[in-house]
Amino acid sequence: MKDKILIIVFVIILFSFSLTIILSESQEVSKYERRKLTTSNDLKENFTENLDDFLSDQFPLRDTLISLSSLYEREILNIKDSKNAYIYNNDYIIEKTYPLNTSSVSNYIKKINYINDTYLINNKVYHSVIPDKAFFLDGDYLKLDYDYLLDTVKKGVLAEYIDLSNFLRLEDYYKTDIHIKQPSYLKIVKELSRFLNFNYEDYKYQIQSYNTFLGSSYSKAPMYKNYDSLEWMTSDYMKNVKVKHLEFKDSSSIYEVDELESMDSYNIFLKGPSSLIEIENFESQNDKELVIFRDSFASSLTPLLIPYYKKIILIDLRYIRMDLVSNYVNFKDKDILFLYSTLIINSSDLLKVNNFK
Numbered sequence: 001m002k003d004k005i006l007i008i009v010f011v012i013i014l015f016s017f018s019l020t021i022i023l024s025e026s027q028e029v030s031k032y033e034r035r036k037l038t039t040s041n042d043l044k045e046n047f048t049e050n051l052d053d054f055l056s057d058q059f060p061l062r063d064t065l066i067s068l069s070s071l072y073e074r075e076i077l078n079i080k081d082s083k084n085a086y087i088y089n090n091d092y093i094i095e096k097t098y099p100l101n102t103s104s105v106s107n108y109i110k111k112i113n114y115i116n117d118t119y120l121i122n123n124k125v126y127h128s129v130i131p132d133k134a135f136f137l138d139g140d141y142l143k144l145d146y147d148y149l150l151d152t153v154k155k156g157v158l159a160e161y162i163d164l165s166n167f168l169r170l171e172d173y174y175k176t177d178i179h180i181k182q183p184s185y186l187k188i189v190k191e192l193s194r195f196l197n198f199n200y201e202d203y204k205y206q207i208q209s210y211n212t213f214l215g216s217s218y219s220k221a222p223m224y225k226n227y228d229s230l231e232w233m234t235s236d237y238m239k240n241v242k243v244k245h246l247e248f249k250d251s252s253s254i255y256e257v258d259e260l261e262s263m264d265s266y267n268i269f270l271k272g273p274s275s276l277i278e279i280e281n282f283e284s285q286n287d288k289e290l291v292i293f294r295d296s297f298a299s300s301l302t303p304l305l306i307p308y309y310k311k312i313i314l315i316d317l318r319y320i321r322m323d324l325v326s327n328y329v330n331f332k333d334k335d336i337l338f339l340y341s342t343l344i345i346n347s348s349d350l351l352k353v354n355n356f357k
Helices: 002-023 040-045 047-057 062-076 102-119 146-156 182-196 257-261 298-304
Strands: 085-088 092-095 125-130 160-162 206-213 228-234 241-245 276-281 289-294 311-315 335-341
Touching: 040 047, 102 146, 125 146, 125 182, 160 182, 182 228, 182 298, 182 335, 228 298, 289 298, 298 311
Parallel strands: 125 160, 125 335, 289 311, 289 335
Antiparallel strands: 085 092, 206 228, 241 276, 276 311
């Protein structure tokens, strides 16, 4: 009899708890997990199919419980790569990229060379690689064989190679995100100027900041980790610039400040993921044009290149097939820069290039 009473009480508590969650106002976004949550509106569309996800997503103190789980795994079970990320020097959250995918590296080279041979025969073509944060790991951590990766792409890609790895330090990266801080790109711009033949100038910038930035890696560590400060740089040369997206017809700004409160605050830079962006500088003193084949790292770099070109075109082959690009971009008389992170090179299937050999 006692067991039956306990079961009934448990069922009543469980039902009441679930009902309370359903009747409460839904949280639409988890900034901690950087994703949209299942809400009461999803329940209205399909109650039975979405109920489990809804109860899980809207569970009280969900973020705290996830954080405690990570803390338990790292501190009690001593799993230092919990959630596939390391906490390095008790400060930087560094996502584990191990192991090296040599097939992906080989296919990356083939894809870039295919684009060169098919579309860029008469262009000046440059190639560079941005190392991910794991490049700076020291000690007993699993990481890529970066010497092999960088040396292989340097020798394999048929373009002039620009080595940027010596200009970067771990301190140049966000602690909770994979990306590089925008002010740290100034030294990269200076090095690029030596190859791309523009005269580097020490422009005056005003630095603005958002001091509660939760990067893409934040949820992989306990919540006691500090926020990052996301900084963006403005200058007078940005006042007469037009930005045009293939997808986002209503976006024309270099910095989309509204994105600071979105799931990914890094999207302030050129509105984040976008297949094709054209940036026109109406105050340019030359007719030079640059095309950058890129990933997300270039979003915060590109604004610092604007004063040196009349037009910059950004192509992200993760979101558009290469055979479609020529419908929108004329490569004639343009300099070309392939600028990819080691993350993409180790996952080159993401690049939509067909018919490469």
